[in-house]
Amino acid sequence: MKRLVVVLCVWALGLAGVLTSVVLPVGAAAAMAVTTPGGFASLAPFRLLDTRSGVGAAKVAVAAGGTVHLQVTGRGGVPASGVSAVVLNVTVTAPTSAGFVTVYGDGSVLPTASNLNFVKGQTVPNLVIAPVGTNGKVDLYNGSGGTVQLIGDVSGYYLAGAPTVAGAFGSLAPARLLDTRTGVGAPKVAVAASGTVHLQVTGRGGVPASGVSAVVLNVTVTAPTAPGFVTVYGDGSVLPTASSLNFVAGQTIPNMVLVKLGPGGTVTFYNAAGTVNVIADLVGYYQPGTGAGFTGTAPARVLDTRSGLGAPKAKLGAGRTLTLTVPGLPAGATAVALNVTVTGPTAASYLSVYPGGTTRPTASSLNFVAAQTIPNMVLVKLGPGGTVTFYNAAGTVNVIADLVGYYAP
Template identity: 45%
Template sequence: MALTVGFLGAARAPQAAATGAGSAYVPVTPARLLDTRTAGPGGSDLPLGEGATLSLQVAGRDGLPSDPSQLTSVVLNVTIVNPTASSFLTLYPDGSTRPITTNLNFTAGQTTANMAIVPVSTANGTVAVYNKNGTTDLLVDVAGYYTPAAAGASTYDTVASTRILDTRNGTGETNGTPAPVGVGATLPVTVEGVAGVPTTGVTAVVLNLTSAGSTLGSFLTAYPDGTTRPSTSSLDFAAGETAANLVIVPLPANTTQIDIYNRNGTTDVVADLFGYYTSGTGATFVPVSPTRMLDTRTAGTGGIDAPLSANTPLKLQITGVDGVPADSSSVTVTAVVLHLTVVNPTDASFLTAYPDGTGRPITSNLNFSSGQLISNLVIASVGPDGAVDVVNKFGTTDLVVDISGYYSS
């Protein structure tokens, strides 16, 4: 039996739907916008302090339009290094009120990354980055942006969540033989013509990358096959950690594969496919005011005050609440952008998000160990009833869910 989160708590009263036309996506060559460990990208060589907010210029940099009106949102990969305390980051349009939501949750000493889709200030083309506790170095890489200008931009199509790579059993590997990715090695993975992705018109793919059984702390970089590997990272992890991160990997014309590079040691790699961007017809992205739709630590947000138990799906109503419109003759919501955070899990486990009313796939969205505080961004397909299910595999865990946008056609 599934638990249901919908119009349950006072905080979940229906809100006005987001207004304005949706925006299409433009992938860019991944580039580093900020590295506080050096005085290079971003111009800051100091860690982000406790309670501090950093203003990051994005408009006009590394393939992004200089006119802020052409930047609805920017897609960033945000990595923290050497944090001195357990904390979280919140990213939001510079000059606006900081929301109560989070984009990256972490513990002291951890190196971890999350993708974030962040609205950009229309006044000056900047985003704000806030750190709650302690100090931390910060890396910010750009992957693309959403724009109201349709020319040359791409729309989004969902696919049934599919595991297209698992080096533990040989899935997706050229010879089908199980083998981890070695130090300095690059693994090609076919994405066009796989799991519902067409063979033409694809401009980027949406994947959840997971590392498992790593022998050293390292990072993965995912990029188009046949191109120069960028100096950015897609997933950072410690030795022995099972870690995951959402990535949007560009796919230039006449490219059917992506490459996944591993920096140090050896690690198994899992890649789950959730959708793709296309030059053809698809859904456009509409940001909403970031809202906390569920916090199982308190009954005031989402109406559930008990941790998720094992293998009991939690139903999240998406359409008709928190700025997302109800489906109508003119609007069909196909996917939603959620930030999932686990708190105080009792066992090593993983979460899977999938359309309500469909079978649970074998994919995962967030992997964690016992007692870990960790988060990940999810672009989840919405079921025919406008809902998404989230299920925890082992033990129990509290869950926090923030919503920041949706895709509609």
């Protein structure tokens, strides 16, 4: 979302999860070999960009209207060629004014879609599936009137080529499919409490008219009049208990959503309370069926430390971990897509999500301040036995995770 005056809770600065560069041995970044066009390969999180320390770009804050041209192929386990898109957890920190960041393929036209929105002094992450330019680079554009520091951690990539087999991914240039402020994709009106928006996705923005199982959307809510949440799910299915974004009154917040399509290629957005404007930018799509890549599922809650689901009924302590055995996965699953939410934190901190049984990376998945509820989509490689580990750096916090799909060879 662009050109908005946003009112957000100010995030804590100086969090170790975004301030420390990742240094991993070469073997730690190795992924399972994939050969199918559109197939996904998960990687151990690896820091490709940090403008504060000069990793991947000059050691200087990005100027207003400035662009970082980041080399992604041939680094952190990403092959030197044959890659269509990469999965990056992008974090902005120390912005000197409110603005946005747009991530897109180098050499292409700057899209109108945005990936992160922030206010002065805020630290905020969002997961991004970024198309890769023909030269193996990704551009990060600073759309604010001030300077900002940028961090990028890679956690996977998609192979280039037209997706033709089940589960393969089709990367697209970002395109806005929904904006209730302007009437794009839905009536020009804020979504009412308990209201829904039914969005046609197939046949728009480069998505084929048929033969699509799921899509990747960067969803942003703005100007909510009350605390609440938005749930995004396949049209025609039962409203799940999982949420996609949580927010407070007056907040503007994005999150990436991987959502299974309903009949006719439609997606439903449900608003729990108050009124809110909703924006959705298309990132890509998946072929139907199981195999080669991603299989979308109806959102299902697999972890909630508030109720004892998937882990003991207790907050995750400072410097502590919990390991989740992800339920309901087929044999051979290699990675999962989880919408992870933290709530009720007692201190500013960060959460790292990584494969069970592996060394904890210094990359972070979510950053938050005391009392904040915040989600972020995480694509994480599975550890032995289908496990994923969650690490909390400081204070205590409740952790929730909703499974939205899995990857299999």
